[in-house]
Structure formats: C-alpha cells, structure tokens
Amino acid sequence: MVAHDTYAESIPADLTARDEAARRHVLREEAARLRVPPRDARAQAGRPALPTGGFPGSAADWEARLATAEELNARLRASEAFTARLLAASRDSIQVLALDGTVQWVSEGGRAAPDEAVVGTAWAASWPEPGDRVAADVALAAARADRTGRFRAPSGSRDDPRWWDVVVSPIHGPDGHPERLLAVARDVTEAHRAEEQQALLMQEMAHRVKNTLALVQAVATQTLRSAPTVEAAMKAFNGRLMALSDAHDVLIRGAWAAADLAAVVEAAMAPHIDAVAGRVIAAGPGVSVGPRSVLTLSLMLHELATNAAKYGALSSPSGRVAITWDLAGADDRVLRLRWQESGGPAVAPPSRGGFGSRLIERSLVHSFGGRVSLRYPPVGVVMELEAPLAAMQEGTA
Structure with a gap:
C-alpha cells in the first residue's frame, strides 16, 4: 500500500486536474512497469529473474488498485483534517x-x-x-x-x-x-464563582436569620412584659411582626444588601396613610442604609406611628406627621432624622416607658453609637436621631 501511495503521489497534480484521460494513461504506464520489472535489477539484487509474465494481474487490475489506494489516502487526509478541526473547535x-x-x-x-x-x-x-x-x-x-x-x-x-x-x-x-x-x-470558572457566591449567600442568610430570630425574641419578651392583657399582647406583637415583615420586603427589593431610607419610611408608614392629603410627609436626600438599620428603623417608625394612631396626631383627622432627614458633616458624615407630630390632641409624657421608647432610647444608641431624644411637647411628639452614617450603612454593598 505504501508503494502504491508513492507512485500515486508522483502523478502531477495539474495533469490530474486537467485531463482525466491523461491520468488514466499514466496509471496504465505505471501498472505495466510494475507488472514487468527489469531483469537486470533483480539480477543485481542476487535474485532470480521472474518469468516473462511479471506480477500477476492485468493492467486494469493494477489501475484499479492504484485508484483504490488514491481514494483511501484522500479519505485518510480528510479524516485527519476533520479531527484537527474538531479538536481546534473544542473549548476543552x-x-x-x-x-x-x-x-x-x-x-x-x-x-x-x-x-x-x-x-x-x-x-x-x-x-x-x-x-x-x-x-x-x-x-x-x-x-x-x-x-x-x-x-x-x-x-x-x-x-x-x-x-x-x-x-x-x-x-x-x-x-x-x-x-x-x-x-x-x-x-468551569463561571460555575466555580457562582458556587462561591452561593456559599457566601447561604452564610449571610444564616447570619441574618439568627439576627432576625433574636430580634423577634426581644420583641416578644418586651411586648409580653408591658402588655396589660394577653389579647393586647397578641395585637401588639402581631403589629410588630408585620412591621418586621414590611422591612424584610424592602430589604428583598434591595437584594438584602441595602435599602433606600425613603423606601423604609414609606413601607413603615403605609398602614397609616389614608385619603387625607398630606397626612404623612417624608422628605430627605437619597440615603442607603444597611440591613440592620432597616429592621431597627422600621420597628422604631412602627412604634411611633402606632402611638400616634392611638394617642397622637394620627388619631385626629387634622393631625399630621412629618418625617425628615439630612446629612451633616464633611468627613465623618452624620445622619439626622426627625419625627414631628402636629395638629393632633394635646400630648403628655407617658407615666412609664413602653417598648417603643425603650427601643428608641436604647437599641438605636447601642446599635449605632448615635444620640436620640424623645420629647412630648403639647403640640405633638418629637423624636430626633443622630447617628454616624457609616454605622447606619454597615453591611451595604
């Protein structure tokens, strides 16, 4: 087969392409030469001369064999070229x-x-x-x-x-x-990074679930401690859980990384907004706060709104609540938030501090290292909060 390939390759390519008859003529000549090898060549090699008949088979047989070898070589080259293209196309x-x-x-x-x-x-x-x-x-x-x-x-x-x-x-x-x-x-770089991100999210989710459960436990303890009856405790506890639920909805919209303060205020005050125009006014610059701040601020606003609906400005059709915030300082920026009630019944300081006041006066200060004041002038409750913006944004992306 190798000898056939050598002879086939010796045929001029341009002759093969131009003239099929010429190609067949060359093949016949090669076949005739193979059938009758020179006697002196065999004698020089020390072998006896072949009979006059040469190699068995006619010229047509040898032509068919050469053509078959040529076809097989062409198929082999095409197969090798396809394999090379296949390997080159592989991304592996x-x-x-x-x-x-x-x-x-x-x-x-x-x-x-x-x-x-x-x-x-x-x-x-x-x-x-x-x-x-x-x-x-x-x-x-x-x-x-x-x-x-x-x-x-x-x-x-x-x-x-x-x-x-x-x-x-x-x-x-x-x-x-x-x-x-x-x-x-x-x-698998993309898949590996996705797995790392998923593992990180699972760890973060476990951490947040633990924090949320601890917060729910604290809310339940404080609610049961201060409620006069079981029914009152259940009602207050359910309301606080709904406030936490609304806060979680805000965090989910922010992929649990951060939430806009305006969205936190809107979610907390949504149950208390009625058809009266200007009942609740919220204004301030765009500020992102972290997950822990979202939960704490949501509970704080829920407590203030609940008290306002029971005893303060939101218990009267003419009452109004204004929630405003701004940023102070150049380097170490401070978030200042103010709750101001007006137009409601006259307000008097409570005889004892409830869950809301303890949350506002203790939790916010302990959590964010800020300052908070809760005052009860007759015209309406005023709450003012100042806290380092960096602490309020802890956990943001």
Whole structure:
C-alpha cells in the first residue's frame, strides 16, 4: 500500500486536474512497469529473474488498485483534517500524556490549562499550587491503574484565576492495558464563582436569620412584659411582626444588601396613610442604609406611628406627621432624622416607658453609637436621631 501511495503521489497534480484521460494513461504506464520489472535489477539484487509474465494481474487490475489506494489516502487526509478541526473547535483543554505523566501532545485549547503545560514537561508539576500538584499525581496514578482520576484546580494569575475541572483517563493499547493517558480539562470558572457566591449567600442568610430570630425574641419578651392583657399582647406583637415583615420586603427589593431610607419610611408608614392629603410627609436626600438599620428603623417608625394612631396626631383627622432627614458633616458624615407630630390632641409624657421608647432610647444608641431624644411637647411628639452614617450603612454593598 505504501508503494502504491508513492507512485500515486508522483502523478502531477495539474495533469490530474486537467485531463482525466491523461491520468488514466499514466496509471496504465505505471501498472505495466510494475507488472514487468527489469531483469537486470533483480539480477543485481542476487535474485532470480521472474518469468516473462511479471506480477500477476492485468493492467486494469493494477489501475484499479492504484485508484483504490488514491481514494483511501484522500479519505485518510480528510479524516485527519476533520479531527484537527474538531479538536481546534473544542473549548476543552485536551492533552495526551505518557504513562509517567510527560506531556506528549497538547491541543490548541490545552495551552491555557495550565500555562506551563508544554510538550516534554511533567504535566503534574505544571499546576501552580502544591496541593493541586498532589491532586494531579493522584489522578495520574488512578489512570495508570485503569481508573479515572478527577480534580478541580486553578491556573493563571492569583488575582484572576481560571478554574478547571480535570479528568484523567487511560488510553488502552492493543493488549487492553493503559498505553498512554488522556487529560481533559474543562473551564468551569463561571460555575466555580457562582458556587462561591452561593456559599457566601447561604452564610449571610444564616447570619441574618439568627439576627432576625433574636430580634423577634426581644420583641416578644418586651411586648409580653408591658402588655396589660394577653389579647393586647397578641395585637401588639402581631403589629410588630408585620412591621418586621414590611422591612424584610424592602430589604428583598434591595437584594438584602441595602435599602433606600425613603423606601423604609414609606413601607413603615403605609398602614397609616389614608385619603387625607398630606397626612404623612417624608422628605430627605437619597440615603442607603444597611440591613440592620432597616429592621431597627422600621420597628422604631412602627412604634411611633402606632402611638400616634392611638394617642397622637394620627388619631385626629387634622393631625399630621412629618418625617425628615439630612446629612451633616464633611468627613465623618452624620445622619439626622426627625419625627414631628402636629395638629393632633394635646400630648403628655407617658407615666412609664413602653417598648417603643425603650427601643428608641436604647437599641438605636447601642446599635449605632448615635444620640436620640424623645420629647412630648403639647403640640405633638418629637423624636430626633443622630447617628454616624457609616454605622447606619454597615453591611451595604
């Protein structure tokens, strides 16, 4: 077959392309020459001369054999070209290794996983981290033992690594035993980053759930301690839970990273807004606050609004509530928030502090290191809060 290929390749390509009859003529001449080899050539080689008949078969037979060889060679070249295109189109890193782990062949995509994996080098040693090199050695040992090895490892720069899911499998020889090894690495960088982000979100969610449960426990304890009856305790507790629920809705819209203060105020005051125009006025610059601040401020506004609906400005059709805030300071900025009631019945200081006043006077100060004052002038309740903006924004993105 090799001899046939050599003779076929000796045919001029332009002659084959231009004139099919000429190609057949050349083939017939080659067939005739093969059928009758020179006698002196065999004599010089020390072999007896062939009979006059030469090689068996007619010129047509030899022409058919040469044509078949030519067709088979064309198919082989087309198959090799298709395989090369297939490997070039693959996004995976494909490498052929010797049994000792030496790189023998690398696909175009394989040159990136890792960067140092080149022909003639030790494949396992090319992984940058010592732990990854150990994992590569373990995968090689598994493949040599006629099993499949697998691990995940990064390559490239530490600041922006590419992550690879690597599978090492045996390439069997004619005897059925591993002859070489095949290492295929798939780029899973995006999936790896998504898994890291999901794990981080789960940890953050667990932390927030614990904080929320602790807050609910504190609300329940304070409500039961100050309520005169079980019915009153249930009503107050349900209202406070709804305030927490509304606060969570605001946080969810902000992907639990932050929430706009105006949205927090709107959610907390929504149950108390009626058809009377200007009943509740909220004004201030755009300020983002963190998850902990959202929950605490929501509860604070809920308590102020509930008291205003029972005894203060919101218990009268002419009553009004103004909630305003601004930022003070240049470097260490301070958030200032003010609650001002007006137009309602005359107000008197309570005989004893309830849950709302304790939440406002203690929790906010302890949580954010600020200052708060709660006053009861006859014209309406006034609450003023000042807290470091950085503390209020703790946990924001």
